[in-house]
Amino acid sequence: MAAPFDRTDDSVVVVIGTGAGGGVLAGELAQKGISVVALEAGGRYLPEDYINDEWDSFGQLAWTDPRTTSGDWRVAKDFSGLPAWIVKAVGGTSIHWAGASLRFQEHEWKARTTYGEVQGANLLDWPIDAAEMAPWYDLAEKKLGVTRTNDLPGLPGNNNFKVFEAGARALGYTEVNTGHMAINSVENDDRMACQQTGFCFQGCKWGAKWSAAYTDIPRGEATGNLEVRPNSHVARILHDDAGKVTGVEYFDADGDLQMQKARIVCVAGNSFETPRLLLNSASAMFPDGLANSSGQVGRNYMRHTTGSVYATFEKPVRMWRGTTMAGIIQDEARHDPSRGFVGGYEMETLALGIPFMAAFLDPGGWGREFTTALDSYENMAGLWIVGEDMPQETNRVTLNHDVKDAYGLPVANVNFDNHPNDNAMRDHAYGQAVKMYEAVGATRTLPTPPYPSTHNLGTSRMSERARDGVVNRWGQTHDIANLFVSDGSQFTTGASENPTLTIVSLAIRQADYIAREMSSGTL
Numbered sequence: 001m002a003a004p005f006d007r008t009d010d011s012v013v014v015v016i017g018t019g020a021g022g023g024v025l026a027g028e029l030a031q032k033g034i035s036v037v038a039l040e041a042g043g044r045y046l047p048e049d050y051i052n053d054e055w056d057s058f059g060q061l062a063w064t065d066p067r068t069t070s071g072d073w074r075v076a077k078d079f080s081g082l083p084a085w086i087v088k089a090v091g092g093t094s095i096h097w098a099g100a101s102l103r104f105q106e107h108e109w110k111a112r113t114t115y116g117e118v119q120g121a122n123l124l125d126w127p128i129d130a131a132e133m134a135p136w137y138d139l140a141e142k143k144l145g146v147t148r149t150n151d152l153p154g155l156p157g158n159n160n161f162k163v164f165e166a167g168a169r170a171l172g173y174t175e176v177n178t179g180h181m182a183i184n185s186v187e188n189d190d191r192m193a194c195q196q197t198g199f200c201f202q203g204c205k206w207g208a209k210w211s212a213a214y215t216d217i218p219r220g221e222a223t224g225n226l227e228v229r230p231n232s233h234v235a236r237i238l239h240d241d242a243g244k245v246t247g248v249e250y251f252d253a254d255g256d257l258q259m260q261k262a263r264i265v266c267v268a269g270n271s272f273e274t275p276r277l278l279l280n281s282a283s284a285m286f287p288d289g290l291a292n293s294s295g296q297v298g299r300n301y302m303r304h305t306t307g308s309v310y311a312t313f314e315k316p317v318r319m320w321r322g323t324t325m326a327g328i329i330q331d332e333a334r335h336d337p338s339r340g341f342v343g344g345y346e347m348e349t350l351a352l353g354i355p356f357m358a359a360f361l362d363p364g365g366w367g368r369e370f371t372t373a374l375d376s377y378e379n380m381a382g383l384w385i386v387g388e389d390m391p392q393e394t395n396r397v398t399l400n401h402d403v404k405d406a407y408g409l410p411v412a413n414v415n416f417d418n419h420p421n422d423n424a425m426r427d428h429a430y431g432q433a434v435k436m437y438e439a440v441g442a443t444r445t446l447p448t449p450p451y452p453s454t455h456n457l458g459t460s461r462m463s464e465r466a467r468d469g470v471v472n473r474w475g476q477t478h479d480i481a482n483l484f485v486s487d488g489s490q491f492t493t494g495a496s497e498n499p500t501l502t503i504v505s506l507a508i509r510q511a512d513y514i515a516r517e518m519s520s521g522t523l
Contacts, residue, residue, distance in 0.1 A: 005037050005227050010261035012037050013514065014248055015268060016234050016277065019092020020503045021487035022268030023212025024143075026228075028511035030220035034518065037260055038217070039232040039250055041273075042088035045095070046214055050203030054355045057202035061095060063088035067272065068400045071416040074449040083414040084303065085453045086270050090230050091213025093270065094500065095203045098325035099183040099210070100348060101146040102497035103137050106130040107335055108343075108388070111493040114335060115342040120419060121390035122300055126492040127464040127473040136505040144182035144210040144504065145189050154178045155185045155194060158322025160349045163313070163381040167436035168329050175330035179348070182210040182500070183323060189215070198351065200324040201453075232258075235409060236281040237265055237290055237483070245290075245483045251407050264514065264523060266475075268487040268507075271301060271456035275397045275489065276412040278460070278470075291460070291477035291485075294467050298397040300458040301414065302494040305387035305422045306450040308350060309430060311437035312376040319351040319381050327383075332432065333496045341424040344496045345387030347433060352382070373446055381437065385429040386455070388496045390419040397459050426450075455499050460489035474513045475506060482523055486510055 005012050012035045015026040026038040042063070051057040063086045069076040075083055087093045107114045109130055112123040141149040148154050155178045157165065168176040183200075184193045194208040207214055220226035231253035238259070239245045247261040267274045275298035279289035289297050327349030334344050354377060373380075395417060399410040430447040437445050463469025466478035475490045477483045488503050495502075517523035 005035060007258060007260050009035070010246070011035060011263050012261070013264045013266065014039065014260055014262040015266045015486065016248065017092060017268035017270065017273070017487065018090050018212060018217060018228065019087070019268060019270065019487065020094045020097070020212060020500045021507050022266065023091060023094060024216050024504050024507040025266055025268065025486045025511050026226055027212070027216030027220035028508055029514065030223045030226035032511065032515045034225060034515060036220065036226045038226060038228045039234055039248065039260070040090045040228060040230045041233045042090065042230065044090040044230045045203065047203065047205050047207045050205050052197065052199040052202055052205060054202065054353045057199075061087045061089050061203065065405050066403055066411050068403055068411060068413045069415070070413060071395070073416045073418060075452055076416070079452045082452045084272070084456050086456065089213070090217060090228060091211045094211040095213055096201050097500055098200050098498070099181040100325055100328065100498040101141065101144055101180045101182045101501040102346070104130065104133070104495040104497055104502060105333065108493065108495035111343070118342055118390060118421060120392060121421065122393045123391060124461070124463060124468055124492050127462055133505060136509045137501065139508050140501055140505040143508070144501065145184055146501070147179070147181045147183065147185045148177070149180065152188065153185045155181055155183060155323050155326040156196075157327065158196070158319070159317045160319035160322070160351055160381050161327035163317055163437075163440060164327050164329070164349050164383060167440045170439035171432070171436050173329050173331040177328065178326040179328040181323070181326055183326070184208040194323055196322045198320050198322055198324060233407060234277060235407060237277065239283065239285065239290070239480070243285060243480060245480055255407070264482045264484065266484040266486040268485070270487060271459040271489045272397055272412045272414060274485060274487060275459040276399065279399050280409055291470050291479045291483060293479050294469060296461065296468070296470050298459050299393045299395070300391035300461050301395040301397055301416060302389050302391055302457040302491065303416065303454040304457070304494055305345060305385065305389045305425045306454055307385045307426050307430060308382060308448045309433035309437065310373070310380050310382040310446040310448065311442035312373070312444045313379045313381065313442060316378045317381045318378060320353060324351055325349055325384070332429070339428055341421045341428065343388030343421070343425065345385055345425055345429050346496055347429065348384050348386060350382050350384035373444070376444070383433055385426065385433070386496060386498060387425045387429065388494050389422045391458055391461070391493060392417070392419055455488065455494070457488045457491040457494045457499060460485045462490045462492045475510045484510065484514070
C-alpha cells in the first residue's frame with residue numbers, strides 16, 4: 001500500500017475518478033513509476049460487499065446526488081433526477097457495466113467524412129483512426145480478458161440467448177454470438193470463471209467480470225506509487241497566473257475542504273461530472289470554465305440510441321439466469337443509409353429483475369396491459385438496442401445554479417433532444433427485434449422506451465482544431481497543457497459499440513503519452 005502522499009507534494013499526478021478511464025490511467029501511471037493520487041467521490045467496495053439484489057445494490061453503488069434534466073427525451077419525464085445510472089464508488093461504473101467489449105469499426109472514427117452533412121448534427125471526425133488504435137485495443141483486450149480474443153473462448157449462451165439467436169437466424173442474421181465480453185469464460189488473470197449468477201449490473205461477486213475496482217487499482221497501489229482517497233468529492237481545479245493547473249480542492253469524508261497540489265490533473269468523472277467540474281472551476285482568467293475557449297465544454301452529449309424489446313412466449317425462458325448481456329447481433333451495426341438513417345446499431349441480450357422491470361417497462365403505468373406483462377415474466381425474453389446517436393451542440397451539460405449539492409456546488413443539468421436520425425434508427429431496431437421474436441413464436445412483444453441506464457459520451461470532445469472541441473488526440477486539453485480528460489467525455493462521436501473497451505484503450509495510450517512527456521520534461 002502506498003504511503004500517503006503529502007497534500008503539498010506538487011510532483012504527483014492527480015486523477016479524479018477511478019472508473020474505466022481514471023482507474024486504468026492511475027494504475028498504468030503507477031506501474032510506470034509515477035506518483036498518483038486518485039480522488040474518488042464514492043466509497044470503496046469489493047466483490048464480497050456487492051449485493052445480489054437490484055434495489056439494495058442501487059442504493060449501495062449508484063450516484064444519487066441531485067441532477068436536473070431538460071429536453072424532449074423520455075428520461076427527463078420519467079426519471080428527471082436520474083439522467084443516467086452511474087456508480088459512485090472506487091472502480092466507478094466499471095463495477096456496474098455489463099462487460100461488452102467491442103472495437104469501433106473503421107468508418108466510425110471518421111463519421112463526418114463517412115456520413116457527410118447531417119442536418120442538426122455537430123459531426124466531426126476523430127483526430128485518430130482505427131490503425132492508430134489497433135495496438136492499444138490489443139493491450140486493452142489482454143488487460144480485460146475479452147472473450148473471443150487471445151484464444152479465450154466465448155461464454156456459454158443462456159436461454160435468453162438461445163431465443164435471441166434462433167430469432168436472429170430466422171431473419172437471416174449471421175453475425176450473432178455470445179459476444180466479446182470482459183467476463184472470464186475460463187479462469188484467467190487470477191480470477192475465476194463466470195458462475196452465471198445473472199447479477200452482472202450489481203457488481204460481480206465472483207470477480208469474473210473485469211472492473212478497475214479489483215484489478216488495476218489494487219495493482220497500482222501494490223507498486224507504492226498510487227494512493228486512492230475514497231469519499232473525496234472534488235470541488236474545483238486550481239491554476240496559477242500563467243494558466244497552468246496547480247492542484248485541486250476537494251471535500252474529504254468529513255466534509256472538510258482540502259487541497260492537493262499536482263503536477264498534472266486528469267479528469268475522469270463521467271460525461272456529467274467532468275464538464276461540471278471544468279465549469280465549476282471558472283476563474284477570472286477562465287470566466288467560462290477551464291479548457292472552454294471553444295465553448296464546447298458540456299456540449300455534444302451523447303448517450304447512444306437505446307431502447308429495449310421484450311417478448312413473451314408459451315413456455316418459460318427465465319431470461320434472468322446466466323450472464324446478462326452475453327449475446328449480440330452485429331448485422332445492423334454497418335453504415336447503410338438505405339435504412340433511413342446514418343450509422344448503425346447492435347442488439348444485445350438483456351434481462352432485468354422484477355423490481356427494475358416494474359420501474360422501467362412502463363414508467364408510471366399500472367394498467368392491465370402492464371400487469372399482464374409482469375405476470376408472464378418467467379416466459380419473457382429481452383434485448384437492448386445500442387446505436388450511434390448524433391452529437392448535437394444543444395445536447396449539453398450546464399450548471400444549474402438554482403440547485404446545489406451537499407457541498408453547495410451547482411449541480412449538472414442535462415439537456416437532451418433526440419435527433420431525427422436517432423428516432424429513425426430506434427424505430428428500425430424496434431421493428432427488427434419484434435420480427436425476430438415473432439419469427440420464433442412470441443405471443444406478445446413489448447418495445448420499451450430508453451431508460452436511464454446508458455453510455456454517457458461527449459461533453460469534452462477530442463478534436464484536431466482547438467475551436468471544435470476540448471481536448472487533442474491525447475485527451476490533453478487544448479487550452480491547458482497539464483490538464484487532461486481521461487474518460488468517455490473525450491469521445492468525438494459515439495459509434496455503435498459499447499464504449500468501455502475504447503475508454504480503456506485511450507487510458508492506456510494516454511498513460512504512455514503522459515509518462516513520455518513527463519520524462520522529457522515537457523509536462
